Amino acid sequence: MEKEKKTLLSGIQPSGDLHLGNYLGAIKNWKELCDQFDCYWFMADMHTITVRQEPAELRRRTLTQIATYIACGLDPEKNTIFVQSHVPAHAELGWVLDCYTMFGELSRMTQFKDKSARNADNINAGLFTYPCLMAADILLYQPDFVPVGEDQKQHVEICRDIANRFNHVYGEVFRVPEPYIPKTGARVMGLSAPENKMSKSVPEGCVFLMEKPEDIMRKFKRAVTDSDTERWVRYDPETKPGVSNLMSIYAAVTGKTYEDIEREFDGKGYGAFKPAVGEAVVELLRPIREETERLLADKAYLESVYRAGAEKASYAANKTLRKVYKKVGFLPR
Numbered sequence: 001m002e003k004e005k006k007t008l009l010s011g012i013q014p015s016g017d018l019h020l021g022n023y024l025g026a027i028k029n030w031k032e033l034c035d036q037f038d039c040y041w042f043m044a045d046m047h048t049i050t051v052r053q054e055p056a057e058l059r060r061r062t063l064t065q066i067a068t069y070i071a072c073g074l075d076p077e078k079n080t081i082f083v084q085s086h087v088p089a090h091a092e093l094g095w096v097l098d099c100y101t102m103f104g105e106l107s108r109m110t111q112f113k114d115k116s117a118r119n120a121d122n123i124n125a126g127l128f129t130y131p132c133l134m135a136a137d138i139l140l141y142q143p144d145f146v147p148v149g150e151d152q153k154q155h156v157e158i159c160r161d162i163a164n165r166f167n168h169v170y171g172e173v174f175r176v177p178e179p180y181i182p183k184t185g186a187r188v189m190g191l192s193a194p195e196n197k198m199s200k201s202v203p204e205g206c207v208f209l210m211e212k213p214e215d216i217m218r219k220f221k222r223a224v225t226d227s228d229t230e231r232w233v234r235y236d237p238e239t240k241p242g243v244s245n246l247m248s249i250y251a252a253v254t255g256k257t258y259e260d261i262e263r264e265f266d267g268k269g270y271g272a273f274k275p276a277v278g279e280a281v282v283e284l285l286r287p288i289r290e291e292t293e294r295l296l297a298d299k300a301y302l303e304s305v306y307r308a309g310a311e312k313a314s315y316a317a318n319k320t321l322r323k324v325y326k327k328v329g330f331l332p333r
């Protein structure tokens with residue numbers, strides 16, 4: 001008998017425009033997994049409102065994100081692409097899992113600590129219980145793997161803890177998934193401050209996927225390189241974080257090794273290296289930007305994609321939710 005495909009799931013919050021970190025750390029790797037796995041990719045819009053949003057902007061970014069997923073090569077015929085808020089089971093299982101997650105373990109989440117420090121005037125309950133909703137996002141689909149960047153590993157681990165705790169009480173209700181962290185691009189650092197990850201909250205160091213080529217080039221030419229006396233291109237994240245970050249971007253985009261890159265720029269210095277990385281990124285992003293724009297002009301098609309996605313996702317999610325409701329003792333409808 002043919003072995004069934006394993007299942008994968010991941011999501012990104014439409015809390016900002018997608019950037020090179022999201023692409024190299026997440027979406028680029030997803031494309032390579034589509035043939036091998038049964039894949040669910042979603043827009044985590046419900047997570048986004050843990051921080052105040054401008055409603056029209058949130059809608060625009062959610063739709064753009066769908067278009068970008070498709071433009072990056074996630075074929076809606078082969079993948080389930082959907083919007084989290086279109087599948088009510090996420091909120092429904094999220095509540096149940098709230099009741100199986102401890103205050104203490106949520107208090108230890110790095111992202112909660114970071115985000116509450118940054119939004120001191122809005123430390124809401126949703127921000128705190130975010131990992132429970134994320135666990136629901138995952139466990140509803142019984143995935144084997146959850147591809148995420150390094151920064152989300154802690155959330156996949158708490159999801160595993162919650163699943164194990166629930167299974168321990170009620171039997172094997174949830175498959176306990178593994179995080180799946182890419183080897184390259186797992187942590188793209190900011191161009192203006194290479195000690196921090198590239199993030200939309202620092203726009204001058206962040207390359208957005210929809211950005212114009214001249215703006216991308218300007219950001220790369222201004223990229224912070226290192227103040228050491230040695231001015232040549234060499235990979236050493238400890239003493240040369242800026243150059244090493246540019247090298248890892250160049251490697252992820254071109255497929256070259258660090259040795260190849262050192263050889264290519266031997267004796268040429270940073271002045272030649274920075275625009276070369278910029279050009280490689282511009283060429284990588286050009287077809288993605290053009291295809292995203294083309295898709296955004298065809299709203300009816302995008303609607304058909306996310307409607308079909310919600311239907312397929314709901315079917316799978318409701319199966320798990322029904323099982324959970326039964327286990328915890330809710331009276332069947």
Ligand code: ATP
Pocket residue numbers: 011012013016021022023024025026147148149150151152185186187188189197198199200201
């Ligand atoms: P923020 O910009 O506010 O830090 P974000 O851009 O990281 O948010 P997320 O929704 O947290 O957005 O990330 C979406 C996906 O992209 C996750 O899998 C995350 O690990 C990955 N990712 C985000 N930034 C980077 C980065 N700089 N390097 C590698 N992967 C990243």
Ligand code: LTN
Pocket residue numbers: 009010011012013044047133134137138146147148152155
């Ligand atoms: N928390 C993630 C987005 C996210 C997610 C998920 C990722 C929400 N639910 C389920 C993987 C699986 C983030 O902020 N990057």
